[in-house]
Amino acid sequence: MVPLTVENVDTDQIIPARFLKATDRKGFGENLFRDWRFTTDGQTKEDFPLNQGQYKGAILVAGNNFGCGSSREHAAWALADYGFKVVISSFFADIFKGNALNNGILPIQVSPEDLQRIFAAIEQDTSVEAIVDLENQKLLIDAAGIAVSFEINDYKKMCMINGYDDIDYLISQKEAIEAFEQKRA
Amino acid sequence: MKKTLFDKVWDSHVVSSVKNGPDILYIDKHLIHEVTSPQAFNVLEEKGIPLFRPNQVVATADHNVPTENQHLPIQDALSRKQVSQLTKNCEEYGVNLFGLGHPYQGIVHVIGPELGVTQPGMTMVCGDSHTSTHGAFGTIAFGIGTSQVAQVFASQCVLVDKPKSMCVVVSGKLHPAVEPKDVVLYVIAKLGTDAGTGYFVEFAGNVFEEMSMEGRMTVCNMSIEMGARGGMIAPDQTTFDYVSGREFAPKGEALEAKIAHWKSLPTDDGAAFDAEHHFDAADIRPMITYGTNPGMGIKIADKIPSSDDASFVKSLEYMGLEADTYLLDMPISHVFIGSCTNSRIEDFRAAAAHIKGRQKSPDVAALIVPGSQQVAKQIVTEGLDKIFESAGFELRQPGCSACLAMNDDKIPAGAYCVSTSNRNFEGRQGQGARTLLASPVTAAAAAVAGKIVDVSQA
Ligand code: SF4
Numbered sequence: 001m002v003p004l005t006v007e008n009v010d011t012d013q014i015i016p017a018r019f020l021k022a023t024d025r026k027g028f029g030e031n032l033f034r035d036w037r038f039t040t041d042g043q044t045k046e047d048f049p050l051n052q053g054q055y056k057g058a059i060l061v062a063g064n065n066f067g068c069g070s071s072r073e074h075a076a077w078a079l080a081d082y083g084f085k086v087v088i089s090s091f092f093a094d095i096f097k098g099n100a101l102n103n104g105i106l107p108i109q110v111s112p113e114d115l116q117r118i119f120a121a122i123e124q125d126t127s128v129e130a131i132v133d134l135e136n137q138k139l140l141i142d143a144a145g146i147a148v149s150f151e152i153n154d155y156k157k158m159c160m161i162n163g164y165d166d167i168d169y170l171i172s173q174k175e176a177i178e179a180f181e182q183k184r185a
Numbered sequence: 186m187k188k189t190l191f192d193k194v195w196d197s198h199v200v201s202s203v204k205n206g207p208d209i210l211y212i213d214k215h216l217i218h219e220v221t222s223p224q225a226f227n228v229l230e231e232k233g234i235p236l237f238r239p240n241q242v243v244a245t246a247d248h249n250v251p252t253e254n255q256h257l258p259i260q261d262a263l264s265r266k267q268v269s270q271l272t273k274n275c276e277e278y279g280v281n282l283f284g285l286g287h288p289y290q291g292i293v294h295v296i297g298p299e300l301g302v303t304q305p306g307m308t309m310v311c312g313d314s315h316t317s318t319h320g321a322f323g324t325i326a327f328g329i330g331t332s333q334v335a336q337v338f339a340s341q342c343v344l345v346d347k348p349k350s351m352c353v354v355v356s357g358k359l360h361p362a363v364e365p366k367d368v369v370l371y372v373i374a375k376l377g378t379d380a381g382t383g384y385f386v387e388f389a390g391n392v393f394e395e396m397s398m399e400g401r402m403t404v405c406n407m408s409i410e411m412g413a414r415g416g417m418i419a420p421d422q423t424t425f426d427y428v429s430g431r432e433f434a435p436k437g438e439a440l441e442a443k444i445a446h447w448k449s450l451p452t453d454d455g456a457a458f459d460a461e462h463h464f465d466a467a468d469i470r471p472m473i474t475y476g477t478n479p480g481m482g483i484k485i486a487d488k489i490p491s492s493d494d495a496s497f498v499k500s501l502e503y504m505g506l507e508a509d510t511y512l513l514d515m516p517i518s519h520v521f522i523g524s525c526t527n528s529r530i531e532d533f534r535a536a537a538a539h540i541k542g543r544q545k546s547p548d549v550a551a552l553i554v555p556g557s558q559q560v561a562k563q564i565v566t567e568g569l570d571k572i573f574e575s576a577g578f579e580l581r582q583p584g585c586s587a588c589l590a591m592n593d594d595k596i597p598a599g600a601y602c603v604s605t606s607n608r609n610f611e612g613r614q615g616q617g618a619r620t621l622l623a624s625p626v627t628a629a630a631a632a633v634a635g636k637i638v639d640v641s642q643a
Pocket of ligand 1: 526
């Protein structure tokens with residue numbers, strides 16, 4: 001787990017606008033949290049958690065209101081490309097949450113108290129492990145004394161587990177959509 | 186059953202609902218731009234499927250375009266590629282493009298309303314969070330990610346959970362120096378940047394009823410900054426007058442029929458919201474932000490608050506500011522008047538009224554960037570360009586510009602910029618840049634004085 005205690009992390013921090021000039025969705029991980037990881041002249045900032053070797057794994061634990069700001073899906077692409085599969089926070093911005101789910105990243109919302117407990121557990125032991133059981137919607141972190149359920153709607157869960165995409169579902173509804181258009185005309 | 190404006194528009198656009206899941210929401214208008222659409226066109230290509238309803242898509246180039254020499258090829262290779270990719274995609278898929286060089290080109294949220302594409306009672310989406318702007322017309326308009334842009338291309342629908350509804354009421358008499366931007370910065374400062382998460386907001390009360398359409402757009406534009414998916418204001422005569430006669434608006438009898446329908450949209454008396462907030466207009470004064478999210482705002486005459494919260498401390502550190510001090514009279518070096526929040530003709534009229542007969546401070550670089558080619562033209566027609574130029578302001582060509590600093594319009598590291606845009610995030614206007622959000626009048630006044638002033642005390 002990688003801790004990022006800052007609150008209100010906006011998508012401009014996750015991926016700064018100057019990296020949005022690409023026309024495909026590859027390679028954004030390199031510039032994930034660019035201005036927090038590197039100085040303007042490209043030096044690594046040692047105190048940033050992503051640059052500290054002791055934190056590993058595919059779970060990012062972030063402060064309240066993660067992913068606010070712009071709708072850029074590049075933020076989710078950058079997190080996924082870097083290797084994150086789960087983000088835990090006490091609160092997520094709406095658009096980010098949708099973008100994350102559409103890119104195979106599971107946003108798990110926990111209570112503010114549990115979030116602090118997880119941060120404390122990571123501080124105690126940087127290699128602390130978590131079990132994410134999507135099927136049963138459970139998050140287990142023994143070291144932090146955490147065994148909680150998290151919310152995800154059935155439809156999204158089914159999509160994540162089966163690797164389905166909203167677009168295929170919508171295309172399959174074309175007749176209903178055309179009938180709706182007819183009715184309104 | 187009594188319904189809110191939001192319920193009426195939403196419910197009439199639901200194709201069907203997925204069991205224990207989201208609604209399939211039909212989208213009337215889909216706006217696209219060069220930055221968040223290329224990967225969505227790629228999806229169509231990969232899947233070998235057509236664009237379902239090209240006539241309901243409108244495209245422009247805005248985020249990444251230069252604001253000088255727009256008649257020349259774009260210098261930056263990546264930007265050039267992105268813009269030309271948009272042109273190619275629009276040609277291939279039959280999308281109406283108001284690209285660079287077109288007399289209708291401009292920031293996507295400025296041109297939609299100005300062309301009459303945006304109309305009351307519609308659902309609209311765009312791969313950009315400030316799509317909320319269009320809510321000023323009583324439209325459900327919200328930003329989507331690129332995967333959803335592809336979904337709308339493929340089906341003219343999105344899969345979304347219906348948000349909860351919130352009502353923000355501001356009533357009473359505004360101080361004459363208070364601008365629509367101050368009203369919305371005040372509301373966000375009071376409620377915080379996550380108060381609206383999960384909600385769609387309706388702004389109600391006499392303050393919004395008395396506002397022009399352009400002011401309403403400024404307010405709805407920033408509803409996303411309180412975390413909401415979008416904001417809305419009930420359509421009324423002001424709305425109908427604004428829409429009538431615009432290029433893509435219905436005309437004649439069709440318009441009359443539409444207006445009759447639009448009149449049925451406002452929230453029914455007694456309809457319930459999931460949350461409500463009330464504010465007294467008389468308490469509002471010109472506002473400015475001091476931190477790195479739009480909720481960190483104060484009345485210009487007030488002190489920066491203090492807190493030992495780590496994120497607050499980090500934010501002030503980035504801004505180079507101290508708690509318990511005043512921003513008033515603090516020198517600044519940059520001013521940006523533009524962005525989809527404040528780049529319409531009324532914004533420039535308000536700025537020009539303050540600037541007229543004055544000179545910009547020699548210590549300030551002041552940039553004026555109109556929201557669209559049509560606004561740029563109007564600036565010249567009204568002679569505002571003369572006022573700006575003789576006062577030493579630099580008038581540029583339309584685009585997002587220093588709002589997100591994707592092009593060359595960047596604020597240098599460490600510099601303070603009073604900006605009429607909507608986000609003061611770290612690095613938003615350039616790496617290390619320090620943004621202070623305010624209204625066009627406050628920005629103009631700061632450019633003239635070379636420091637932060639409170640126009641309500643003039
Ligand atoms: S002006 Fe700024 S906020 Fe508006 S669409 Fe452009 S980049 Fe986004």
